[in-house]
Amino acid sequence: MxxxxxxxxxxxxxxxxxxxxxxxxxxxxxxxxxxxxxxxxxxxxxxxxxxxxxxxxxxxxxxxxxxxxxxxxxxxxxxxxxxxxxxxxxxxxxxxxxxxxxxxHELPERRRAGVEKYRDLGRDVTVLSRLQLDDEVLDRLGQKSASVATPSEVPDFVFYTGCNVLKTPHIALLALDIMDALGISYQVMGGPSHCCGILQLRASDIEMSGRMGTSSVDKLSHSKSGQVISWCPSCYVQFTETTLPAIERQRGARPFEMTPFLRFLDGRIEQLTPLLRERVAMRIALHRHSGVAGVMEAAEKILRAIPGIALVDLNQPAVGLQSVNLGVLPAFKRELQLAELEAAREANIDALVTVYHSDHRELCAHERDWPFRIVNLLELVGASMGLGRHDRYKELKIMQDADQIISECSDLIARHALDPAKAREVVVKSMLGDQPLPLRG
Known part of the structure; x- marks a missing residue:
């Protein structure tokens, strides 16, 4: 055949x-x-x-x-x-x-489950990103019609955000700012319109998973380098371990290679290091997950290149792809998170540093209750480069009050024509409810 x-x-x-x-x-x-x-x-x-x-x-x-x-x-x-x-x-x-x-389960039930999960994801990403961003910034993140058009000049790379990082958009925006400073041309793609198909695979709708994944692969296959820089580790695993190998068997060739963003930065560490001009005097620890080979090693190398950073090893287990994947063992997950926070307090660090977006979403509000900050690695890279993005997600989540959050975001709710009641439901479920280890008090 x-x-x-x-x-x-x-x-x-x-x-x-x-x-x-x-x-x-x-x-x-x-x-x-x-x-x-x-x-x-x-x-x-x-x-x-x-x-x-x-x-x-x-x-x-x-x-x-x-x-x-x-x-x-x-x-x-x-x-x-x-x-x-x-x-x-x-x-x-x-x-x-x-x-x-x-x-x-029969196929109609499985397909319906996949569609429902996909719609839930699309709703949550749409609402939480629009509670924080105006149209111009959404466009930069590939979430408006003009941003998904074919660029007049083929970029060096495609930067694939995945979906859920758009809930914590300052992380994705810092990634783009860093690539701009490195002089890299790229096109941003991601969000529910560029789904990797993982939700359909989990629902065992293989046909729909393949259809959605293949559609996204075809959209991503337009760069001079034949490289896609990826942020989301779940999307990376889905594409590299399921979708791309199957498409390669279908077509006889792999459409592109996919590289996690931090490994991409590590490969350009000699170009990046001279841009790390500002001293960031902080004693930090890295929140680690081992699921994608080389990413945590790249993260540590990048952090050590920042002048003023003192990296402390908390000697905690590094398991799972990212924090959200530990949810299959909820009690174990809570134990790990509590042990790490306690170890961070004992180590007298200034900040616990996350890599992935789900890590950041789950941990950031703990900053309210512990004597150290919760920051993303790219915030520290950006600070040393003279780049900054406000972590609005953490600011909102620390409020721990859905009505206050909706009030704070009322201008953007009106600008994006969001239903305040539905937006509040998303805040309760997907922001405040995204808290595996309860806050103190």
Missing amino acids: KPNDISFETALQTRVEEMLDACTRCGKCVEACPSVRPAGIAETAAQDIITGIIDIVRNGKGPDVSRKWAQSCMLSGECIKACDEGVNPRFLLAMARAAAVKAE
Whole structure:
């Protein structure tokens, strides 16, 4: 069968079957996984757990302990490092979760669930970004009609935001400011109109996931370098481990390579360092997640290049893809966050520094109650470069009062013709409700 003659689903399934055939069921992936112990399945033989995962992938059914492992995956990626056979166990766990959903629900129900999650995401991103930004800045972030038009000159890179970073837009804006200072030409794409398809995959609507992911890939495939710089780690994993490999099998070639933003900056550290002119005298600790290889190492290298920064190791576990992915084990997540905050207090740091947007959303309001700031890494890079963006999200969330937040944002609510009552619902659910470890008091 020639490339282009096969569907996305067929291409994906062929890759799955090759991995299943390559898996020796040695159990090393299970042994390396940081989810196993907090999920309460450490007493089961690792070989039995992975064998059950293969059964679930193939027919949607398998032992409860294997289902529990799949559902407890925090996307840490330790399983990938542990495999000697070139198998991606993290990808197989995603396929196991999809297969289990497919076995229990008919396609119309699965499709409806995917659509509902997509609409919820679009609503939350739209409202929370518009509570903070005017049209001009939304346009810069690729969220208005003019910004998605084909540029007159092909840019060096496409910068892909994903969706949820738009809730904390100062982070994405700082990324663009830094690229401007480096003299890099780029086009910004992202938001719900450029969905990676992950919500549809979780709902086991593989056809729709492939359709949405392929549409976004085609939009992103327009740069001189053939490179897409990505921000969101969830989108990065979805594209690089599911969508792009399937499209490569369909078309015979990969449309582009995708590089996480901090690894991109690290690759230009010699160009970046002379721009870090301002001293930032702070004692800081880095909030770490291990899910995308090389990102935390790049973050540490960039922070050490900032004059005045003293980086303290809190000796806390670095697990999961980003904070939101630890939500599959909520009690474990709260324990980790509390332990880190306590360690940060004991270390007498000035700031706990986040990398990803979900980390920042979940942790930033704790600044109210602890003797240190919560800032994003790009805020420190920007400060040293003479660049600044106000963290309006943190300012609003620390208020902890939905009515006050809506009142504070009334001008933008009117300008964007938002329904204040619906905007308040989003604030309650997706801003104030996004608080895994409760604030003190």
